[in-house]
Amino acid sequence: MAFALSNQVQLLSKIAAGNGHGEDSPYFDGWKAFESDPYHPTKNPNGVIQMGLAENLLCHELVEDWLMNNPKASICSAEGLNEFKGIAIFQDYHGLPEFRNAVAKFMGKVRGNRITFDPDRIVMSGGATGAHETVAFCLADPGDAFLVPTPYYPGFDRDLRWRTGVQLVPVVCDSSNDFKVTMEALEAAYEKAQESNIRIKGVLITNPSNPLGTFLDRETLKDIVSFINEKNIHLVCDEIYAATVFTKEPSFVSIAEIIDQDIACNRNLIHIVYSLSKDMGFPGFRVGIIYSYNDQVVSCARKMSSFGLVSSQTQHLIATMLSDDQFVEKFIAESAKRIAERHKAFTWGLSQVGIGCLKSNAGLFLWMDLHHLLKEQTYEAEMALWRVIINEVKLNVSPGSSFHCPNPGWFRVCFANMDDRTMEIALSRITSFMLKNVEAKVPNKKKLCWQRSLRLSMSSRRMDDFMASPCMSPQSPLVQART
Numbered sequence: 001m002a003f004a005l006s007n008q009v010q011l012l013s014k015i016a017a018g019n020g021h022g023e024d025s026p027y028f029d030g031w032k033a034f035e036s037d038p039y040h041p042t043k044n045p046n047g048v049i050q051m052g053l054a055e056n057l058l059c060h061e062l063v064e065d066w067l068m069n070n071p072k073a074s075i076c077s078a079e080g081l082n083e084f085k086g087i088a089i090f091q092d093y094h095g096l097p098e099f100r101n102a103v104a105k106f107m108g109k110v111r112g113n114r115i116t117f118d119p120d121r122i123v124m125s126g127g128a129t130g131a132h133e134t135v136a137f138c139l140a141d142p143g144d145a146f147l148v149p150t151p152y153y154p155g156f157d158r159d160l161r162w163r164t165g166v167q168l169v170p171v172v173c174d175s176s177n178d179f180k181v182t183m184e185a186l187e188a189a190y191e192k193a194q195e196s197n198i199r200i201k202g203v204l205i206t207n208p209s210n211p212l213g214t215f216l217d218r219e220t221l222k223d224i225v226s227f228i229n230e231k232n233i234h235l236v237c238d239e240i241y242a243a244t245v246f247t248k249e250p251s252f253v254s255i256a257e258i259i260d261q262d263i264a265c266n267r268n269l270i271h272i273v274y275s276l277s278k279d280m281g282f283p284g285f286r287v288g289i290i291y292s293y294n295d296q297v298v299s300c301a302r303k304m305s306s307f308g309l310v311s312s313q314t315q316h317l318i319a320t321m322l323s324d325d326q327f328v329e330k331f332i333a334e335s336a337k338r339i340a341e342r343h344k345a346f347t348w349g350l351s352q353v354g355i356g357c358l359k360s361n362a363g364l365f366l367w368m369d370l371h372h373l374l375k376e377q378t379y380e381a382e383m384a385l386w387r388v389i390i391n392e393v394k395l396n397v398s399p400g401s402s403f404h405c406p407n408p409g410w411f412r413v414c415f416a417n418m419d420d421r422t423m424e425i426a427l428s429r430i431t432s433f434m435l436k437n438v439e440a441k442v443p444n445k446k447k448l449c450w451q452r453s454l455r456l457s458m459s460s461r462r463m464d465d466f467m468a469s470p471c472m473s474p475q476s477p478l479v480q481a482r483t
C-alpha cells in the first residue's frame with residue numbers, strides 16, 4: 001500500500017501532488033464543519049449556521065417572479081423552445097453579442113451610469129475565480145508577484161497562485177487606521193519584494209473590499225493609479241461587490257471613473273474583474289467578466305476563455321434578464337435596500353452585547369472585532385476562540401488570519417445568505433455566548449446590571465431564542481481563559 005502511494009505521487013504533476021489549492025485553511029474548515037452539521041430550523045435546530053459564505057439571497061424572489069413572467073428567456077421552456085437549437089449549438093468564445101451588450105450595460109448601471117463599458121472589451125470566464133486566474137496568466141509569469149492589501153479574500157491564494165505559479169505579496173494594512181490602503185504601505189511592500197528579488201507585476205485591489213465591506217475613496221484610487229503608473233505595473237480591480245454598496249453618500253467610485261477623468265494613466269495597465277455572483281446573487285451561473293483596457297489582454301484572455309466559457313444557455317437567459325431595464329433598476333435598488341436593512345439589524349444586535357464591527361457600507365458581511373475576547377493577542381488565541389464559535393456557539397464565521405489580517409481577533413460574518421429568522425437565531429446564539437463570557441469574568445453585582453439592560457434591549461422573541469440556543473460548556477477554552 002505504501003509502495004503504491006509513493007509510486008502514485010511520483011506519477012502525478014507537482015500541482016496534483018501538492019496542496020496549492022489551500023483547502024486545508026480554517027476558511028474552508030469552517031465550511032466543512034457546517035456541512036457535517038448544517039443548521040435546519042426543524043430537522044437540525046442546533047446545527048451550525050453558515051455565516052462563512054458571502055452569498056446574496058435577499059432578493060431571489062424578485063428573480064423568481066421575473067422568470068415566471070418571462071418564460072421565453074429560457075430555451076428549455078415551451079415558450080422559448082424556438083431558440084433552443086440556435087443557442088444550444090452556439091460555442092464561439094466571443095460570447096453572444098446580446099450577452100456582452102447586456103453585461104456592459106449592467107456594469108454601467110451598477111456604477112450609477114456615470115461611465116459606459118464597451119461590449120467588445122467584455123471577456124467571459126467561469127466566475128470571478130476564472131477571471132482572476134486568466135488575468136494572472138495574461139500579466140505574469142511563474143515567480144512574478146502581485147501586491148495585495150490586507151486583509152484579502154482567501155480564495156485569491158488559490159485563484160491567482162495555484163495553477164499559474166504567480167505569488168501574492170501582502171501590503172500590510174491594519175486596524176490602526178481602519179485598514180486603509182496607504183501609499184507608504186504599498187511602497188514598503190514593493191521595496192521589500194524588490195530586496196527579495198521578487199518581480200512585482202501589479203497591484204490587486206478588491207473594491208468594495210471582502211472582508212471589510214468598505215470601499216476606496218477617490219483620492220486613494222488616484223494615488224494607486226499614480227503608484228502603478230510610476231512603477232509601470234498593472235492594476236487589477238476586483239469590483240464584484242459594486243452593487244452591494246448601500247449608501248448614496250459616499251457613493252461607490254469605480255476605477256473606470258477614475259481613469260475616465262483627466263488623469264495621467266497608461267490605460268493598458270488597467271483591468272477590471274467582475275461577476276454576477278454577488279451583485280445578482282448567481283454564483284452558480286459562473287458568470288465572470290474580465291474587462292481590460294489593454295487590447296492584447298482582451299485578445300489573449302478571450303482565447304483563454306475557451307477553458308471556462310459561460311454556457312450559451314446561461315448567456316441567453318442573462319442577456320434577456322439584464323436587458324430588462326425596469327427589472328434591473330428595481331433589482332439594484334431593492335437589493336441595496338435589503339442589504340442595508342440586514343446590515344443595520346445585525347450590527348445593532350451585535351452592539352447590544354458589546355461587539356463592535358468596522359464601519360462599513362457595502363458587502364454581504366461584517367468585519368467583527370472580538371480582539372478583546374482573546375486570551376492573548378496571537379493567532380493561536382484567535383484560533384482557540386474560532387473553535388469555540390464553531391463548535392459551541394455553532395456559527396461558521398471566518399477568522400481574520402485566513403484573510404491575512406495582521407491583527408488577531410477579527411472575524412468575517414456573512415449575513416445575506418439566510419432568512420430573517422435564521423439571522424435572529426444567529427444573533428441569539430452570539431448573545432448567549434457573550435452573556436456566558438461576561439458571567440465568567442464580571443463580578444456578580446455588575447453582571448446583574450449588565451444582564452438586565454441586555455434583557456431590556458432585546459425583544460421577547462429574541463430572548464426566547466436566546467434561552468433556547470445552545471450554550472457554551474463550562475469546559476470552553478474561552479470560559480477557562482477568562483476565569
Ligand SMILES: Cc1ncc(COP(=O)(O)O)c(C=O)c1O
Pocket residue numbers: 054126127128129130153155206210238240275276277283287288
Ligand atoms: C473578492 C472576491 N473575488 C472573487 C470571488 C469569486 O467569485 P465567483 O463566485 O464569481 O468566482 C469572491 C467570492 O467570494 C470574492 O469575494
